[in-house]
Amino acid sequence: MPDVREELKNRTSVLQDEKIETAINLYLQGHSQNEISKTLNISRNTLRKELKARNINPQFHINQHIKHANTEVIS
Numbered sequence: 001m002p003d004v005r006e007e008l009k010n011r012t013s014v015l016q017d018e019k020i021e022t023a024i025n026l027y028l029q030g031h032s033q034n035e036i037s038k039t040l041n042i043s044r045n046t047l048r049k050e051l052k053a054r055n056i057n058p059q060f061h062i063n064q065h066i067k068h069a070n071t072e073v074i075s
Contacts, residue, residue, distance in 0.1 A: 020050050027051065033058065 051058045
């Protein structure tokens with residue numbers, strides 16, 4: 001049943017690609033890597049690898065820590 005096996009492999013690949021694209025979009029919208037990995041059930045390492053592959057630096061991009069940072073000035 002090599003044909004069936006190949007078809008299943010292709011479907012899995014397409015679903016994984018869609019999940020990665022969703023993860024990248026969520027990250028660019030400001031969601032954290034931890035939140036995305038838990039929501040989409042993918043590893044943080046996979047997400048980081050895909051971010052780097054798209055030249056998105058996971059350490060310097062706006063994320064939840066910057067978005068929700070306390071901007072109060074203490075005198």
